[in-house]
Every structure is written in C-alpha cells, then in structure tokens.
Amino acid sequence: MTTDDIGDQTALPGLLDQIGGPVDLFLADGAYDGEPTVKVLSDRFSALIEVTIPPPKNAVLSPSAAQNPSIRDRHIADITAHGRMA
Template identity: 65%
Template sequence: GLDLVSGEIVCSDLTKDDVGDPTALPDLLDQVDGPVDLFLADGAYDGDPTSDLLTARFGPMIEVTTPPPKNAILSPNVARKPTARDCHIADIAINGRMAWQKATGYNQRSRGETLMGRWKAVIGPKLKARNF
C-alpha cells in the first residue's frame, strides 16, 4: 500500500501465489497508522466485502475507487439508496471507462504501479529463500 503524495510504502505483505489480494487486505490495513480517505485498487478488490472492511476501519467518508467488471450489475436498492459502486457502474455506462478513470482519479493508480515497479527494480526480479 502506498501513499501517493509522499511515495511512502505504508503497508506490505509477502504472500504465496494462492493468496488473493482481498484476502490479504485485512492484514495490510492493520499496518496503516494514520487515516485513509482514498482507496484506489484494481478490480480484484471490487465488491461489498472490501467496501465494508474499509468503511469499518476508516469511516463512512472513505472514497473507494475500484473498477467494476464489464458485466457488473446495479444493486437491488439502486433506486432508493445507490451505492458508490452503483454510481461507478452508471458513470461507466454513460461516459465510458476512460472518462470514468479521469473523473474519479483512478488514473492516479498508475503512479502507484510506477512506485512499486521502482521498488521491485531495487529488490530484483525474484526473492530467494530456503523456505517461505
């Protein structure tokens, strides 16, 4: 996890290939000391479990920006109480994915990917150990 303003790595974890990103998220969030107001992540984090966890940890004002899949459907309560995800789905349907990325700031995620790419260049293409 990165602070996009400072470039500081605020949380990290080394997992085996069989551990998915959302599964590792609670342990990563335990490492974060300060407040979080924006969570940008890839589509692997899309869904209620991630949103609920982030809201529980950082409060209802946290902005969760993850791209919904192309076949995403609106929630059953969209007419009465649309979720942020519902708004993302509708915005993508109306304006397209690229416009949604620009409007939500999701394109900033590429800065995070660049920062991680730099770190991986420092540690090399593989970590080697006798056991996990």
C-alpha cells in the same frame, strides 16, 4: 502484492494493518471489487472514506440502485454514461 494462493480481498486486512494513520481515499484495481472491501474499509477508517474501484465489464446494478445507490452502483452508472476510460 499477494501470493497466488491468497486473494487480494483476503489479504486486505493485513495490508491495512501496515497503515499508521487515517485514510480518506482508497484506489484499487478490480480485484478488490465488492461489498466486503467497502465494509472492511468503512469499519476501519469510517463510512466517509472515498472508495474508487472499477467494477468488471459485466457488473450490474444492485436491486436497490434506483432508491439507494451504493458506491459501486454509482461507478457502474458513470462507466455506462461516460465509458470505462473516463
């Protein structure tokens, strides 16, 4: 948990410092949505880490989604196809 003056993404590196072993899966709420979170996680634990963060309702696909979809693009497409609760 973070304080009101520190955002979740800003606090993430310090929170990750508390983990003493490898991480294969990262599940978080929408406060962690964004490429900076994915970069911190893949830099620290490898690009193979599975990241699941629901994007906001107004999220749009990246310009390269058709050719090279990011994890976030895949989440947006899944929500569009199956609904947010699925």
